[in-house]
Structures are given as structure tokens and as C-alpha cells.
Amino acid sequence: MIPYGRQSISEEDIAAVIEVLRSDLITQGPVADVFERAVADYCGVAHAVVVANGTAALHLATLALGLGPGGLLWTSPITFVASANCARYVGADVDFVDIDPATYNMSVDALAAKLGVAEAEGSLPDVVVPVHFAGASCDMAAIRELSQRYGFKVLEDAAHAIGGRYRDRPVGSCEFAEVATFSFHPVKIITSGEGGMIVTNDEEIAAHARLLHTHGVTRDESIMIGSSHGQWYYQQVALGFNYRITDIQAALGLSQMKRIDEFVARRNEIADVYREAFADLPLLCQEIPDDVLSAYHLFMIELERHDRAYVYERLREFNVGTHVHYIPVHLQPYYQDLGFRAGQFPNAEAFYDRAVTLPLYPTMTQEEVETVVSAVRTVLSE
Numbered sequence: 001m002i003p004y005g006r007q008s009i010s011e012e013d014i015a016a017v018i019e020v021l022r023s024d025l026i027t028q029g030p031v032a033d034v035f036e037r038a039v040a041d042y043c044g045v046a047h048a049v050v051v052a053n054g055t056a057a058l059h060l061a062t063l064a065l066g067l068g069p070g071g072l073l074w075t076s077p078i079t080f081v082a083s084a085n086c087a088r089y090v091g092a093d094v095d096f097v098d099i100d101p102a103t104y105n106m107s108v109d110a111l112a113a114k115l116g117v118a119e120a121e122g123s124l125p126d127v128v129v130p131v132h133f134a135g136a137s138c139d140m141a142a143i144r145e146l147s148q149r150y151g152f153k154v155l156e157d158a159a160h161a162i163g164g165r166y167r168d169r170p171v172g173s174c175e176f177a178e179v180a181t182f183s184f185h186p187v188k189i190i191t192s193g194e195g196g197m198i199v200t201n202d203e204e205i206a207a208h209a210r211l212l213h214t215h216g217v218t219r220d221e222s223i224m225i226g227s228s229h230g231q232w233y234y235q236q237v238a239l240g241f242n243y244r245i246t247d248i249q250a251a252l253g254l255s256q257m258k259r260i261d262e263f264v265a266r267r268n269e270i271a272d273v274y275r276e277a278f279a280d281l282p283l284l285c286q287e288i289p290d291d292v293l294s295a296y297h298l299f300m301i302e303l304e305r306h307d308r309a310y311v312y313e314r315l316r317e318f319n320v321g322t323h324v325h326y327i328p329v330h331l332q333p334y335y336q337d338l339g340f341r342a343g344q345f346p347n348a349e350a351f352y353d354r355a356v357t358l359p360l361y362p363t364m365t366q367e368e369v370e371t372v373v374s375a376v377r378t379v380l381s382e
């Protein structure tokens with residue numbers, strides 16, 4: 001079965017990991033610092049804090065933004081559950097903004113309309129989380145304008161989009177957001193096994209996230225209460241977590257950064273082949289705006305007349321491992337228990353009913369790409 005996503009691990013990646021295994025420090029140490037610097041430089045952003053996974057990055061970002069009980073976070077219903085769960089971790093409420101039916105990203109028009117209503121009702125969000133779905137950036141300039149008008153903070157969930165670009169800037173530059181987060185899970189653009197990162201130009205957000213990712217414990221005298229007792233002294237000044245990454249993982253992530261542009265270029269190449277090969281079929285593909293370079297974490301087709309379950313199963317008969325991204329978050333039982341109902345976000349629900357994710361990863365061979373193309377052409381001609 002050709003999987004929908006797969007990591008690409010080189011001999012150089014393996015050597016980098018082995019080097020750490022032979023060293024003295026295998027938990028978070030000097031390689032994690034270098035990995036942070038490499039990602040920050042790549043994104044053109046001032047600060048980066050590497051953590052155990054992308055979910056931890058979202059959790060710490062919401063805390064660093066000051067979200068808490070009584071707070072409100074809005075995100076897209078078409079995302080992985082973590083984009084919404086980060087609000088629940090800190091005791092805040094969640095609401096969703098429907099997607100744009102062409103780009104599948106949070107609709108800026110729907111966001112503007114919902115903000116207008118919320119302003120009148122006194123229920124404006126504190127934080128909005130745009131998710132760069134499948135690797136294609138949201139319209140961040142438009143979202144920034146709304147954030148300035150309505151006073152909310154912007155946390156970009158860029159789990160799909162490292163290596164992508166928006167208006168000639170790398171995703172994660174934080175030009176239009178307070179903070180952005182990445183995931184380095186193996187199906188994402190680069191991997192560290194498990195891993196995540198918080199990037200920001202705000203020194204306070206970075207310092208807060210850094211403190212909380214290691215128990216809220218510090219050895220920095222400048223943030224201690226009173227004075228240090230000596231070289232051995234540390235203080236817990238906040239309630240933090242153990243969200244550190246290991247240097248074993250950081251070494252893999254750092255080594256993968258060398259090939260990030262190659263990965264994104266190959267993903268775009270395969271996506272172009274799919275788009276051309278499917279042009280005459282009864283399906284839609286994600287619209288990518290001219291000012292966006294997608295990192296192409298995912299490639300999905302939206303069926304115009306075929307039944308999704310049928311296509312999903314038929315493609316598997318051709319060894320094409322399909323997947324569905326995503327089940328709308330508000331339809332999950334956990335969110336239904338919080339009062340969300342089917343019918344609330346119709347574009348997201350219609351998209352879910354018709355979407356099928358096809359295999360896309362940089363090590364796909366020409367033959368595998370052709371297998372996918374011919375299977376899709378066969379099944380959609382039935």
C-alpha cells in the first residue's frame with residue numbers, strides 16, 4: 001500500500017542521531033539550541049523554543065498569550081483536534097469559524113462577519129488560530145487587520161506549513177501574528193520523530209514558553225524571587241511542564257532542515273503532476289492563492305459526484321493508501337458534549353463529506369505517482 005505520507009530519512013540523518021547517542025547529553029542539550037537557531041533563521045523570526053511535540057507547542061503558546069479560564073479561542077473546524085484542544089487545556093472556551101470552500105482555510109469573510117456579531121454581543125475572542133491547511137498559508141494580512149480592529153491575538157498553527165511561503169515571507173516569520181507553532185511528526189514536512197516548535201518575535205512570549213517547557217523552573221537569577229543561594233540553586237516560579245525534546249530528536253530535526261527546500265520542491269512537483277492529470281475529472285483541488293507557496297503537507301481531492309466511502313475503498317484496492325483530513329472538530333463527541341451541533345459550519349461539513357487525501361511525500365517514486373494517477377483516473381471514470 002502506498003501510504004498517504006511518509007518520512008524521508010537519509011544516511012546523514014542517521015549519522016547525526018548516532019553522534020548524539022555517543023555523546024554525554026542525550027536529553028535536551030546543545031543540539032536542541034542549534035535546531036532552534038536553524039528554524040528561527042530559516043523563518044526569519046527572532047525566537048524559537050523547541051518542545052516535545054506540536055501539541056505541546058500549541059499549549060505553551062496559548063499560555064504565553066495569557067489565555068485562561070473565561071478566555072475564548074476561535075479556530076477552523078477543518079484541522080487536527082489539537083488546534084482547538086489547546087484552549088481547553090488552559091480552561092478557555094472554543095468556537096469555530098467556517099472554512100472558505102475554495103482554499104479550505106478559515107474564511108476571512110466568515111471571520112469578519114462573526115467578529116461583527118461577537119462585538120455587538122460582547123463575546124470577542126482573545127485568540128484566533130488560523131491553520132495553514134495542507135501547507136497553504138491563510139490570508140494573514142487580512143487576519144492581522146481584523147486582529148488590530150477587534151483586539152485579538154493571532155496564533156498560527158503552522159503544523160502543515162514549515163517551508164511554505166506567504167507574500168514572499170517564510171511561513172513562521174510572525175510578521176502578521178504574535179506566535180506560530182510547528183509540528184515535526186513524521187508525516188509533516190520535516191521530522192524529529194516527535195517534536196514541535198514555537199516561533200515568535202516577542203521576547204516575552206518566548207521567555208514564558210521557555211520557562212513553562214521545563215517545569216517553570218529557572219536557574220536565571222534575574223527572574224528569581226529574592227537572591228540565589230549559590231551555583232546549585234534553582235527556583236520554580238510558575239507551574240510548567242516537562243515538554244522538553246531530546247537531543248536525539250533535535251539532531252534528526254536539525255539534519256532534516258538541510259533538505260527542507262528540497263522536500264517542499266518535490267511535494268510541489270508531485271502536486272503539479274496530480275493537478276494536471278486530474279484536470280478533466282469530476283473533482284476539485286485546493287485553490288492556492290498567487291501569493292502563497294504551499295508546503296504541500298497534504299494533497300486532497302474534493303469529489304464532485306462520487307461517493308467518498310466508495311472512492312476511499314476503491315483506491316485502496318489499487319494499493320493507494322488514502323486518508324481523510326479532517327473530521328470537523330465540532331462534530332467530535334468531546335465537542336458535541338460542549339454543545340456544538342451538526343449544521344453549524346456547513347462548508348466544513350460539506351468538505352468533509354467529499355474529501356479524500358491522496359499519497360504525497362518527497363520519496364514517492366515516479367512509478368508510485370503514476371499508480372496514484374491511474375487509480376484515481378480509473379475510479380473517477382466509473
Ligand SMILES: *Cc1c(COP(=O)(O)O)cnc(C)c1O
Pocket residue numbers: 053054055056079080082083131157159160182183184185194195196
Ligand atoms: C500534527 C498537527 C498538530 C499536532 O502536532 P503533534 O506534533 O502531532 O503534536 C497540531 N495541529 C495540526 C493542524 C496538525 O496537523
